[in-house]
Amino acid sequence: MKSLNLQRVFARNTYLISFILLVIVLGINYIVQNNVFELRVLNNNLRTLVPLMLLAVGQSIVVIGGGLDLSVGTLVSMLSALLITWVTPDSTPDQILLAVVLVCAAGMLAGLVNGLVVAYLRLQPMITTYATSFIFSGIALLLLPRPGGSIPRDLSTFYRSPLLDIPLAFYAIALLLLFWSVLRTTRYAQYLYATGSSGAAAYATGVPVRVVRVTTYVWSGLFAALASLTLMLSTGGASQANIGDDMTLDSIVAVVLGGTRLSGGQGGIAGAIIGVMILRVIRNVIFFAAVPTWSQTLVNALIIIAALAGPGLIRLIRRSIGR
Amino acid sequence: MTLQLSVRSIVKRYGGVVALRDGNLDIQSGEVVSLIGANGSGKSTLSKIITGVVAPNGGQLLLNGHPVHFSNPQAARGRGITAVYQELSLVPDMTVAENIWLAHEPLRLNFRVNRKAMRKNTEDLIALFDGTISERLQPDTLVTVLPPDERQIVEILKALSIDPQLLILDEATASLDSSQVNRLFSLVKQWQAAGKAIIFITHRMDEIFRIADKATVLRNGQSVGTVDIASTSEREIVNMMIESAATPDDIKIPVVSEDAPVRLDVQNLGGGRVEDVSFTLRDGELLGLGGLHGQGQEDLLLALFGAIPYTGRVKVSGKEVHYRHPRDAMKYDIAFVPGDRGREGLLLVRSIIENFQLPSWNKYGMLHNQDAAQRDAHAMADDLQLVYAGMQTPVNSLSGGNAQKVVLGKWLLRHPKLLLLDDPTKGVDVGTKGEFYALLKRLTEAGTAILFYSSDDDELLGLCNRVLVLQDGRVRDTLTGERLTHSELVAASMGATNNHEVA
Numbered sequence: 001m002k003s004l005n006l007q008r009v010f011a012r013n014t015y016l017i018s019f020i021l022l023v024i025v026l027g028i029n030y031i032v033q034n035n036v037f038e039l040r041v042l043n044n045n046l047r048t049l050v051p052l053m054l055l056a057v058g059q060s061i062v063v064i065g066g067g068l069d070l071s072v073g074t075l076v077s078m079l080s081a082l083l084i085t086w087v088t089p090d091s092t093p094d095q096i097l098l099a100v101v102l103v104c105a106a107g108m109l110a111g112l113v114n115g116l117v118v119a120y121l122r123l124q125p126m127i128t129t130y131a132t133s134f135i136f137s138g139i140a141l142l143l144l145p146r147p148g149g150s151i152p153r154d155l156s157t158f159y160r161s162p163l164l165d166i167p168l169a170f171y172a173i174a175l176l177l178l179f180w181s182v183l184r185t186t187r188y189a190q191y192l193y194a195t196g197s198s199g200a201a202a203y204a205t206g207v208p209v210r211v212v213r214v215t216t217y218v219w220s221g222l223f224a225a226l227a228s229l230t231l232m233l234s235t236g237g238a239s240q241a242n243i244g245d246d247m248t249l250d251s252i253v254a255v256v257l258g259g260t261r262l263s264g265g266q267g268g269i270a271g272a273i274i275g276v277m278i279l280r281v282i283r284n285v286i287f288f289a290a291v292p293t294w295s296q297t298l299v300n301a302l303i304i305i306a307a308l309a310g311p312g313l314i315r316l317i318r319r320s321i322g323r
Numbered sequence: 324m325t326l327q328l329s330v331r332s333i334v335k336r337y338g339g340v341v342a343l344r345d346g347n348l349d350i351q352s353g354e355v356v357s358l359i360g361a362n363g364s365g366k367s368t369l370s371k372i373i374t375g376v377v378a379p380n381g382g383q384l385l386l387n388g389h390p391v392h393f394s395n396p397q398a399a400r401g402r403g404i405t406a407v408y409q410e411l412s413l414v415p416d417m418t419v420a421e422n423i424w425l426a427h428e429p430l431r432l433n434f435r436v437n438r439k440a441m442r443k444n445t446e447d448l449i450a451l452f453d454g455t456i457s458e459r460l461q462p463d464t465l466v467t468v469l470p471p472d473e474r475q476i477v478e479i480l481k482a483l484s485i486d487p488q489l490l491i492l493d494e495a496t497a498s499l500d501s502s503q504v505n506r507l508f509s510l511v512k513q514w515q516a517a518g519k520a521i522i523f524i525t526h527r528m529d530e531i532f533r534i535a536d537k538a539t540v541l542r543n544g545q546s547v548g549t550v551d552i553a554s555t556s557e558r559e560i561v562n563m564m565i566e567s568a569a570t571p572d573d574i575k576i577p578v579v580s581e582d583a584p585v586r587l588d589v590q591n592l593g594g595g596r597v598e599d600v601s602f603t604l605r606d607g608e609l610l611g612l613g614g615l616h617g618q619g620q621e622d623l624l625l626a627l628f629g630a631i632p633y634t635g636r637v638k639v640s641g642k643e644v645h646y647r648h649p650r651d652a653m654k655y656d657i658a659f660v661p662g663d664r665g666r667e668g669l670l671l672v673r674s675i676i677e678n679f680q681l682p683s684w685n686k687y688g689m690l691h692n693q694d695a696a697q698r699d700a701h702a703m704a705d706d707l708q709l710v711y712a713g714m715q716t717p718v719n720s721l722s723g724g725n726a727q728k729v730v731l732g733k734w735l736l737r738h739p740k741l742l743l744l745d746d747p748t749k750g751v752d753v754g755t756k757g758e759f760y761a762l763l764k765r766l767t768e769a770g771t772a773i774l775f776y777s778s779d780d781d782e783l784l785g786l787c788n789r790v791l792v793l794q795d796g797r798v799r800d801t802l803t804g805e806r807l808t809h810s811e812l813v814a815a816s817m818g819a820t821n822n823h824e825v826a
Contacts, residue, residue, distance in 0.1 A: 185435045187428050190417075194425055197416040204376060204412045205481075206397040206426040265416040 015271030018259045021307070022274050025281045032288040043162050046169035049280050051076070051231040053169075055247055056254040056272035057176055058223025063255050065216035066196035066264030067118060067125040071133035072224050072251055075110055076244025077140040079103050079228035084149030084239050087232075091152065104225040110136065111221020115214030133248070140241045151237030159233040172230075173273060180269045192216065197265025254279055256308050278307070325352040326387065326403065326488045326520055328373070333382035335368050342368040346382065347546040348539050352488065352518045355511060357531045357552075359524070360541030361564055361615070361780070361813060366524050369541070370491045373522070374406045375399035397426075403488030407478050407495045413466050420445040420462035423481045448480040451510060455503045471498040479507070490514070491522040496530060497795070508534050526615050526794070528557055528819040540564055557819045558810075565780075565809045576767050578788045579608040586741050586772035587627070587639060594633030595622030598796040604774060606740070607767045611787035612776035614816045619796035620776040621662055624743045627774070628652045628659040639741070653682065655741070658734035660727075662745035662776075668730040669718050676700045676714040679733045686737075703732045708758055724755030731762075742766065742773045748782060760786060780812050794818050 026036075035041050055072050062069045086099040110132070117128045159168060183189055194202035195212045203209045227247070232239065251272075252262075258275030260267025282303050291299050333346035343365040350356045360366050371377045373384065375393030384391050386402060393399040413422050420441045429440040445462035452460075460473050469477065475498045482490055492511075496504045511521055511534055523535055531538055532552060539549045540563040547563055587604040596619035604610050612620045626633035629646035637644055639655045646652050649659070661667035669678055679700045680687070687696045700714055707728040711721065718729055727747060734742070748756050763786065767773060777783050783790050790802045792815035800815035802808075 185438075187426075187430065187434065187436055190421060190425060190428060190436060193417060193421075194414045197414045201412050201414050202425070204396055204408065205414075206395070206400060265414070 015259045015268060015274055018257055018271050018274045018278065021257070022278050022281070025278055025285065029281050029285050029288070032285055036284070039162060039165065039167070043160075043167035043169070045280065045284070046167050047160065047234055049276055050169050050172050051227040051234070051244075052247055052250055052254065052279075053172070053176070053273050053276045054223045054227040054230060055244075055251040056258075056276050057180075057269045058220035058227075059251040059255050060258070060260055060267060060269045060272040061192070061219045061223075062125075062216045063252075063260055063262060064196045064264060064267055065192050065213060066199060067213065067216055068252070068262070069111075069114065069129045069217060069220045070126060070248055071110070071114060071129040071136055072220060072227075073245045073248030074133040074137035074140065074242075075107065075221065075224040076228045076231065076247055077242055078110075078136040078143070079107055079225050080232055080239045080243055081140045081144035081241060082106060083228060083232055084151070084237050085143055087149075087151050087237065089150050089152050089237075096152075096155075100229060103229065104222060107221040107223075107225030107228075108218050109221070111217040111219065111224075112214065114221070115217030118217065119210040119213035137242065137245065144239060144241045147238070147240035149232075149237045149239045151232060153236075156233055156236040159230075176269060176273065184268075188212075188215075193265055195265075250276075250279060253304055253308065257304075279304070282307075325518065327351040327385075328404075328489060328520070329385040330369065330373065331383040331385060333369065333372055333384075334380045335365075335372060335377065336380050341544055343372075343379075344544040345546065346372070346541070346544070348373075348522075349549070350489070350520045350522060352520050353515055354537065355515055355521045355523055355535045356549075357523045357525065357535035357538040358541065359531065359538055359560065359564065359817075361816070364541040364564075365544040366541055367493060368544075370406055370493050370522065370524060373399070373489075374404055374491060376406075400485055400487075403485070404491075405482045405485055405487045405489075406491035406493055407475075407482045408493055412478060412481070413474060415467040416465065418463050418465055419449075419460065419469075419477055422466055422477060423448065423484050425481075427485065444484070445480075448483060451480070451483075452476050452503065452506055455500075455506045472500060472503060475499055476503065487519065489520045489522070491524070493524045494526065496525060496527065504530070526618075526817055528560070528814075528817040531560070532557070557814070561810050561813050561817070561819060564813050576609045576764050576786055576788065579605050579767075583607055585638075585641065587774070588637070588641070589627070590636040590638075592623070592626060592633055592635035592637065594626040594635075595619065595631050596796040597622045597626060597633070599635075600791075600793075600796075600798055602791060602798070602801075604741070604772045606770045606772050608789070609763060609767050609773045609775055609787050611783040611790035612774065612793060613780065613783050613790045613802075613812055614793040614799065616778060618793040618816075620793055621745055622796070623793070624659060624745050624774065624776060628657060628743055630659075653737070656737070656739050657741045657743065658682075658737060658739035659743040660730050660734065660745060660747050662749065664727055664730050669726060671719040672717050674715045674717055675704070675709075675711055675721075675729055678718050678729050679703060679736060682733055683736050699736060703736055707732050707735075707762070724751040727751050727759075728755070731759075740771060742771055744773060744775045744777075746776055746778050748777065748779060756782075780809060784809060784812065792816055 029036050055076065059069055059072060083099055083103050086102070087096055114129050114132055117123055118125050162168060163171065191202070191207050191212045194207050195209050199209050228244065231244065254275035255272050256262060256275070257278050258267065258271025258273070260271050283300060286296050286299050328350050330346055330348040333343055335343040346365060346369045348356065348358065348369065358366050358369065368377065372379045375396045375398050378394065391402070399405065414425065423445055424441050429437040429444065431437040442462045449460060456473055456476060460469065460476070466474060466477060475495060479495060496507065499507065514521060525531060535552050537549055537551055538555070538560060540547050540560065542564060550559065583605040585603050586606050590601045592600045600623060602610070612623065614620060622631060625631045627637065629649050629652040639657070644655060665671060670681065676696065680696055697714065704711065709728050709732070710725055718726055721729065731747065748759055751759070763773060775787065784807055788803065790807065790812065791798050792800045792802060792812060794816060799818060802811055802815065
């Protein structure tokens, strides 16, 4: 009975294994980089993670709903370009607020397009969002042919400093978890998980499956907008047309490292946040372990593949022993 | 609140296939009506139309005398009509409580799910089956860890959770054990007394007599009549289910002699839906597999082909075999024609010749002897009277009958000694069927042993001298000689007890 309970705990809280993994990689990180837990280092490390965390949260919602969004990275590029064409160092707070609202609206609109195509035209999520990702990257290039841009200095200074001796990123994480804990109790969350786990069963029970699918991409678009806002805060507004492009794969890897199954219907955003941290810590370790620069990409990729293949490998080994 | 539902002349077509040509049914509160019919008679389609899962192409539903039209399952639920489905309706990654209350969760402040109330209501529902289920079935258990019988019970509770006025039980007893069935039946009696109407679909004859007031019989998508259970017999129902003028084919395959070598000897085989099946098959024999759809026929063939794990003992030509992969079975000259040819039998976008050669690549050497391959393929195509534009034509341009010939041909190129056929004439035109029958005859004359599942009863009766009838994964009956008749076959499929007749 006890072991069954433990199994249930793991089945329900899929991010527990990820959390253990995070503790392990943090331990390794501490060995190679002793000052990793100092406030200043922690603040710097975490701050650069916030955009990817937001992106991974949006990606989680899509994946839980049974989809996949390959356009999030270039969407961040496009929205960042959009933001800094509107905001200059001399913008008034009103103008900035307007720009922020417009960027969020643009992100949700982009997500809506993805969602409508996937849910109503029934195209594969992967193909659809891969295709739209080029639209977004094309628009980003039009808006921002040359790297550049900046935002009022006060904003980026505020974003860089800890508040009440706690890194600002912690507030972001707390807000995300609060958002999720509220969302998780709604009927919408039941629909989301049901749609991702078995669309046919959900439909036969009266769940508006297509509407739910569309909303997941709208969430993803909104979180891409929030990601681009925080990204611009951390760069001080300096952007380029492909600034977010590499974040797509990272967001998916983070979701998987967080214990969310890519086939949908299971997982949560806590996992994605942990996944982002694991990803970052692994890169930290590679950097501080003095892996030669030219091998870093390869080592990084191998570690990620191993982490992703982990659960499948364990199942395979268990089955072959069971025989 | 009383309810009276009349189904009038419902028509439903799927593409060119008519699933239901004239469906009629009457039921009112406090009645249990059993809906029965053979494979493909339209039972499930009719129940799906009543619950709004599929839309009819014609006909009318009258609810309390007024025409109604359900465009989706919610609309029917809104009028208190729901069904317990055999499959499809549970979300595996959610808990029992979440599944039961999906889309009508009790809410707090109109948006937050009230988990406490949900759990409490679920416990009350589960209590209905107390004593027949394991400890495992709790509100917070994930559905994916439950065995089939308990999943079925969750399905039943889910349908009950909307407090329906009309409940359709579609083969709901198929995966339940006898204590669970007894409990369900006593609940059905209670619901009936409380004024609910229940449509009961089953493939077990005894259950109809235990629980139903009336039975409506469907045949080929047409309702052929309704009888009062109190004044009918199993025999009468069986006779209603079968066509009066069944024409057996005249190409009966000759009875194989007793001293022909045994090709296949199966003892206590289990696996998938199959349980404890034993039989022998001799060279040159065509052994039929009958029964309703999904009673384990497909799993039996898959197990014998090494495609699913099995227990028990299988001997091929007297030698015990343990194969784990279809490749192992192929080494024993076994071939399998799967039931779903588009998905499992063919590479649809590839050419005829590629499909022909797929199981025999190595026969033509590493560097593929195209001449030999072409020669063999043409010979096979001629032999099968394949109608085709050219060997390079993609298979998806062929008609159903011709595509099936390619599936058969690709295996015949390997000269199998044992052929496993899963409903090979499904969706095949009449002319080609005749050619198939002649081919089967030629093959058996050449000594090939054939295990032949068909959903077409006439075919089994016309061709085979021995038919195993499966029900719930077990051999319910073995029909030979004089007992090889339509009514015996239907009776055995429904698990009817032949000697016992109700007056």
